[in-house]
Amino acid sequence: MSIELPEEGATIALAERIATALPDERGGWTILLEGELGAGKSTLARALIRALGHAGAVPSPTYTLVEPYDLPGGTIYHVDLYRVSDAEELRYLGWNELDHGLRLVEWPDRAPELAERADLRIRLAYAGDGRAASLEPLSERGAGLAERLRSQSLD
Numbered sequence: 331m332s333i334e335l336p337e338e339g340a341t342i343a344l345a346e347r348i349a350t351a352l353p354d355e356r357g358g359w360t361i362l363l364e365g366e367l368g369a370g371k372s373t374l375a376r377a378l379i380r381a382l383g384h385a386g387a388v389p390s391p392t393y394t395l396v397e398p399y400d401l402p403g404g405t406i407y408h409v410d411l412y413r414v415s416d417a418e419e420l421r422y423l424g425w426n427e428l429d430h431g432l433r434l435v436e437w438p439d440r441a442p443e444l445a446e447r448a449d450l451r452i453r454l455a456y457a458g459d460g461r462a463a464s465l466e467p468l469s470e471r472g473a474g475l476a477e478r479l480r481s482q483s484l485d
C-alpha cells in the first residue's frame with residue numbers, strides 16, 4: 331500500500347489514521363519505521379504517540395535508545411536503533427521486556443531479524459518536496475490493520 335505525503339501534515343494525518351486502525355489491545359505489537367535521514371520517521375512516530383494520547387514532548391530516543399510512554403491503552407516504547415550495530419545489543423536494551431507494549435522502532439534495519447517478529451513495516455522515502463510511504467504488513471494482525479486503513483480511505 332503506497333501513500334503520497336506531499337507535506338508534513340500528511341505524515342501526521344497518516345499517523346492519526348494508523349492510531350485509529352490499531353486495536354484497543356496493542357500490547358505486543360511492533361511497528362517498524364524505515365527511511366533515510368530526514369525521511370520523516372520521527373515526525374510519524376511523534377504524531378502516532380500523540381494520537382494515542384500523549385500530550386507532552388516526544389524527545390528523540392537516539393541516545394537513550396528507548397523512550398517509554400505510559401498511556402491509558404498501554405505502554406508505547408519509542409525505540410531508535412540508529413546507534414545499534416547488531417542484534418546482540420538488543421538484549422542489552424532489554425528488548426524482550428518491552429513486549430507488553432507497542433514497540434515503535436526507528437532504524438529497524440540495524441537488526442534485520444526484527445522483521446520476523448514485527449506486525450507492520452512503514453517505509454518513508456523522499457518524493458519531490460514531500461515524501462511517500464509504503465506500508466507492508468508483516469503479520470496476520472498487521473494485514474488486518476492494513477485492511478482497516480484501506481477501508482478508512484474509502485470512507
Ligand SMILES: Nc1ncnc2c1ncn2[C@@H]1O[C@H](COP(=O)(O)OP(=O)(O)OP(=O)(O)O)[C@@H](O)[C@H]1O
Nearest residue numbers: 335336337338341367368369370371372373460461
Ligand atoms: N510528508 C512530508 N513532506 C515534507 N516534509 C516532511 C514530511 N514529513 C516530514 N517532513 C519534514 O522532514 C524533516 C525531517 O523529519 P524527521 O525528523 O521526522 O525525519 P527522520 O526520518 O526522523 O530523520 P532522522 O533519521 O534524521 O532522525 C522535518 O523537517 C519534517 O518536518
Ligand SMILES: [Mg+2]
Nearest residue numbers: 371372373436
Ligand atoms: Mg528521527
